[in-house]
Amino acid sequence: MATRGGFSSRIGFIAAAAGSAVGLGNIWGFPYEVGSGGGAAFVVLYLAFCFILCFPVMATEIAIGRKTERNPVGAFAALGYKKWKWIGKMGIIAGILILSFYNVIAGWAFGYIFEMAAGNFGVAETFGDYTSQVFKVGGYGLVFMATTAFVVSKGISGGIEKMAKLLMPTLIIMIIGLVVYGLTLPNSMDGIKFYLVPDFTKINGNTIYNAMGQAFFSLSLGMGALITYGSYVSKKENIVTAAAWVTVVDVSIAFLAGLMIFPLIGFMSGGTMEGAGGGPALIFVTLAQIFGELGGSLGAIVGTGFFLLLCFAALTSTVSLLEVPVSYVVDEMNIRRKKAVWLVAGVIFLIGIPSLLGNGYSDFFNNFITYIGAENPTDFMSMVISIANESMLPLGGCMIAFFAAHVWKRNNLDDELAIGAPNYKGSFVQKYLNFAIAYLAPIVLGVMFILTVLSTFFGIDLI
Ligand code: TRP
Numbered sequence: 001m002a003t004r005g006g007f008s009s010r011i012g013f014i015a016a017a018a019g020s021a022v023g024l025g026n027i028w029g030f031p032y033e034v035g036s037g038g039g040a041a042f043v044v045l046y047l048a049f050c051f052i053l054c055f056p057v058m059a060t061e062i063a064i065g066r067k068t069e070r071n072p073v074g075a076f077a078a079l080g081y082k083k084w085k086w087i088g089k090m091g092i093i094a095g096i097l098i099l100s101f102y103n104v105i106a107g108w109a110f111g112y113i114f115e116m117a118a119g120n121f122g123v124a125e126t127f128g129d130y131t132s133q134v135f136k137v138g139g140y141g142l143v144f145m146a147t148t149a150f151v152v153s154k155g156i157s158g159g160i161e162k163m164a165k166l167l168m169p170t171l172i173i174m175i176i177g178l179v180v181y182g183l184t185l186p187n188s189m190d191g192i193k194f195y196l197v198p199d200f201t202k203i204n205g206n207t208i209y210n211a212m213g214q215a216f217f218s219l220s221l222g223m224g225a226l227i228t229y230g231s232y233v234s235k236k237e238n239i240v241t242a243a244a245w246v247t248v249v250d251v252s253i254a255f256l257a258g259l260m261i262f263p264l265i266g267f268m269s270g271g272t273m274e275g276a277g278g279g280p281a282l283i284f285v286t287l288a289q290i291f292g293e294l295g296g297s298l299g300a301i302v303g304t305g306f307f308l309l310l311c312f313a314a315l316t317s318t319v320s321l322l323e324v325p326v327s328y329v330v331d332e333m334n335i336r337r338k339k340a341v342w343l344v345a346g347v348i349f350l351i352g353i354p355s356l357l358g359n360g361y362s363d364f365f366n367n368f369i370t371y372i373g374a375e376n377p378t379d380f381m382s383m384v385i386s387i388a389n390e391s392m393l394p395l396g397g398c399m400i401a402f403f404a405a406h407v408w409k410r411n412n413l414d415d416e417l418a419i420g421a422p423n424y425k426g427s428f429v430q431k432y433l434n435f436a437i438a439y440l441a442p443i444v445l446g447v448m449f450i451l452t453v454l455s456t457f458f459g460i461d462l463i
Contacts, residue, residue: 006232013233014245015165016316017062020225021250022168023317024105025218027175027310028283030254031261033214035276038202039194043258045203045211050251053444054219056436057397058226059243060404063416065230066239071327072224075231079408087399090392091223092325097388098223099321100352101381103148104359106314107141108284109307116303121292124285131281132360141356142349144311148318149345152326153338168316171309175256178306182263182290191266194273195258205463209452212445213390219250220320222393222400228324238421240429257283264290280381322348355381373459386456391449398445405438413437 007013034042068078073088108131115123115130123130131137182188216222233239264286265276278285291303322345329340358365358380367377378386404413414434418424454460 006234012165013229013237014242014249015168016320017220017226017229017242017246018249019168019313019316020220020229020320021218021246021317022171022253022313024102024109024310024314025214025317026250026254027257027313028105028109028280029214030218031258032278032280032282033210034195034258034262035265035282036279037207037210038199039276040196040198041200041202042207042211043195043255044198045208046215046254047251049212049215050219050247053436053441054215054221054397055243055247056433057221057401057441058219058247059240059417059433060400060413060437061221061224061226062230062233062239062243063413064400064404064408065227066233066235066237066419067412067416068227069231070227071231071331072227072324073328074331075224075227076403081403081407084399084403084407087396087403088224088227088328090399091225091227091396092328094223094388094392094396095225095321095324096348096351097384097392098217099318099348101355101384102314102321103141103145103318103349103352104137104355104381105280106144106311106318107137107139107356109310109314110144111137111140112284112288112307113304113311116288116291116300116307119296119300121288121299121303124288124292127281127285127288128360130284134356134361138353138356141352144315144318145345145349148315148322149341151315151319152322152345153341167309167312171313172253172256174306174309175253175260178260178290178302179256179263182260182267185263185267187266187269187271188263189266190269190271190273191262191264192259194266194276195262205451205455205461208463209390209448209455212394212448213385213452216393216397217389218254219247220317222396223324224396224400225320225324228327229320231327234420236420238424239417239419240421240424240433261286355384371457371459390452390456394445394452395449398442398449401437401441401445405434405442410434410438 007016064075068075070078071088072091073085076082076084076088220226261283262276265273268286268289269275275286287306288303291299293299294302322341325344326337326340329335329344330337354365358368360366365380368380369383370377414425414430417433424430451462454462
């Protein structure tokens with residue numbers, strides 16, 4: 001097997017895994033899901049899913065990766081369970097689907113750097129036109145994918161670690177700055193209320209499925225990205241603490257992004273919070289408006305800086321998404337890494353083209369499919385999000401947990417988790433993880449998967 005490389009330091013792994021987790025999911029996805037899902041009640045569900053269910057699954061993925069030093073498909077075979085390889089294969093397909101649409105959004109964000117630099121804040125009012133200019137935004141997407149491929153082709157410690165360490169803190173500072181600014185504006189408290197005071201009557205099946213999908217997506221879980229990253233982790237690393245850190249960092253940044261957006265929407269809407277349910281366009285519209293409010297060169301500087309950093313956050317995520325199919329191709333098909341990277345990136349870009357076209361340009365992809373029992377058609381990108389994020393990731397998480405606890409067996413998982421963690425065995429955390437991985441995660445995630453599929457694609461709402 002080709003040399004796989006490894007993370008050069010402890011903090012390097014946490015930074016890279018957090019870099020994978022923190023991305024468009026936190027800053028673009030989370031606020032729009034909160035806005036569409038009715039506000040604070042969604043936030044509560046999301047937080048609960050992240051800590052109660054996702055954190056144990058994350059520790060499990062990393063442990064499987066470190067134990068086997070393989071990509072998600074090879075990992076199951078390396079443990080001696082060839083029959084379970086399909087979980088890894090499904091993960092790789094999910095990763096390819098996710099990267100295909102993710103890169104389109106990243107292309108929009110990338111283009112925004114230039115829009116903001118040019119002081120074109122009016123793009124907020126005509127966002128639909130912006131995304132319809134497929135040659136322009138598609139070009140940005142192409143550059144973004146090429147950049148991702150370049151970083152991945154440089155190998156693990158060279159490319160990923162350095163970027164993650166430098167840019168994440170800068171982004172956080174910038175978001176905090178915008179939170180503080182937002183809170184000084186009139187009607188910002190209406191945004192805070194929407195974001196933080198839950199109205200549980202707003203919860204329905206859909207809110208729950210979306211919160212679950214968002215939690216998995218945001219934490220990069222359920223498709224083996226963290227099996228792959230785990231495969232580069234040293235035996236000195238404490239996996240449980242690392243997973244806890246990644247969860248806390250990721251959730252905090254999503255939370256901050258909400259704290260940034262909703263006061264701004266409160267201000268823009270004069271307190272009605274109209275526009276909060278703006279869907280995938282949400283941050284692109286609201287933020288451009290606010291940078292316009294800041295006016296002139298200040299708005300241009302802040303806007304350019306913000307989207308630049310957002311693109312770097314997205315890049316550490318696209319890198320992790322591309323890494324998974326690439327490491328599979330490298331390990332299992334014996335293709336040289338460089339060649340594998342450009343090949344896989346090219347194919348995924350092509351798969352993303354319908355998502356690109358289905359945001360205003362092509363009627364066919366705008367109204368791609370009408371699910372059974374649905375009134376209106378769904379666009380291509382939303383369909384991919386429902387299939388990959390909301391269905392495949394929870395199913396993957398369910399199967400990974402079930403596999404680890406009942407096939408590979410809990411004591412083997414525990415042994416791996418205990419390496420580098422002297423106090424793990426006998427601790428409360430161990431007991432909780434055992435329970436969560438053996439029972440809670442497989443059952444809850446399995447049920448959620450079935451309910452989601454029935455509701456989304458077949459219009460059958462059991463809750
Ligand atoms: N978590 C990233 C985000 O929030 C996206 C991402 C990167 C991802 N790698 C993943 C999602 C693996 C699912 C699986 O932007």
